[in-house]
Amino acid sequence: MAQAHGSDSLVVIDHVNKHYGELHVLKDITTTVARGEVVVVIGPSGSGKSTLCRAINRLETIDDGTITIDGVQLPEEGPGLAKLRADVGMVFQSFNLFAHKTVLENVTLGPIKVRGLSKKDADARGMKLLNRVGVGNQAQKMPSQLSGGQQQRVAIARTLAMEPKLILLDEPTSALDPEMINEVLDVMVDLAKDGMTMLVVTHEMGFARKAANRVLFMAEGSIVEEAAPEQFFTNPQTPRAKDFLSKILTH
Numbered sequence: 001m002a003q004a005h006g007s008d009s010l011v012v013i014d015h016v017n018k019h020y021g022e023l024h025v026l027k028d029i030t031t032t033v034a035r036g037e038v039v040v041v042i043g044p045s046g047s048g049k050s051t052l053c054r055a056i057n058r059l060e061t062i063d064d065g066t067i068t069i070d071g072v073q074l075p076e077e078g079p080g081l082a083k084l085r086a087d088v089g090m091v092f093q094s095f096n097l098f099a100h101k102t103v104l105e106n107v108t109l110g111p112i113k114v115r116g117l118s119k120k121d122a123d124a125r126g127m128k129l130l131n132r133v134g135v136g137n138q139a140q141k142m143p144s145q146l147s148g149g150q151q152q153r154v155a156i157a158r159t160l161a162m163e164p165k166l167i168l169l170d171e172p173t174s175a176l177d178p179e180m181i182n183e184v185l186d187v188m189v190d191l192a193k194d195g196m197t198m199l200v201v202t203h204e205m206g207f208a209r210k211a212a213n214r215v216l217f218m219a220e221g222s223i224v225e226e227a228a229p230e231q232f233f234t235n236p237q238t239p240r241a242k243d244f245l246s247k248i249l250t251h
C-alpha cells in the first residue's frame, strides 16, 4: 500500500461512512488512489462497490468522513460540483449513450457544452478518441446500430473527451456478451498503460493481473483486504476473500 500513500494522491478517502436507513453500506472506508494508479475493486454483490464509486463523484452523499480529489474536498452542491463531475469520468455497466445523437455527437457534446470547445475542435478530438478505441468508422451511426462492445467503447471515448483526472468504471463489461468483453478490456488496459488513473469495479481477473497496481476487496461495506493483484489472487489473507475467490474461480 506504500505507493498509494505518497504525496501524489489523486483521491483521498478518509473514514467515510454511509447508511441507507438501517443499512451501514460504507463502513469507515479509508484508502487513497495515487495519480496514474489503477485500482481494481472486487467483492460480493451488495458489498458497497457501486456505492463507493458513486460517492467518489458525488452521485451519492456520505454521512461522515471526507473524499478529496486532487486536493479539493467534494463540494455539497453548486458550480464546484459540476467542475468535479467533469474531472471524474464514470463508465457504467449500461452504456447510457444518448440514443438520439450520433456516436460522434455523443463524444463531442460534453466538450462543447462543459469545456467550451468549438464544434470543429471537439469533432477533431472526438474522431481521434473514437479511432483510439477502434470505432472511428462508426462515428456517424446512431448508438443502437452498434454492438454492446462498440457502445461501451464509445462510452469510454466520451468519458476521455472530457479529459478527466480520474475514471471510475463500474462493471464495464458485465452487460456484454462474452465475445465483446475482451475488446473493451483491451481499451482499458491501453488506458492503464497510458497512465490514466482508474478505479475499476470488475471481476475480470485477467484485467486485474495485467493492469491493476492494487486490488481492493470489499465485503459488507468494509475494505477487508488491499494487496497487489498477484498476491491477492494467489494468497488471499482472509477467509472471506478466500471464500469469494473460490466461488469466482470455479466459474
Ligand SMILES: Nc1ncnc2c1ncn2[C@@H]1O[C@H](COP(=O)(O)OP(=O)(O)OP(=O)(O)O)[C@@H](O)[C@H]1O
Pocket: 020, 023, 025, 043, 044, 045, 046, 047, 048, 049, 050, 051, 052
Ligand atoms: N438507493 C439505495 N437505497 C437503499 N439501499 C441501497 C441503495 N443502493 C444500494 N443499496 C444497498 O446498499 C448495498 C450496497 O449496494 P451496492 O450497489 O453498492 O453493492 P455492490 O457491491 O455494487 O453490488 P453488486 O456487485 O451487486 O453491483 C446493497 O445492500 C444494496 O441493496
Ligand SMILES: [Mg+2]
Pocket: 049, 050, 051, 170
Ligand atoms: Mg454494483
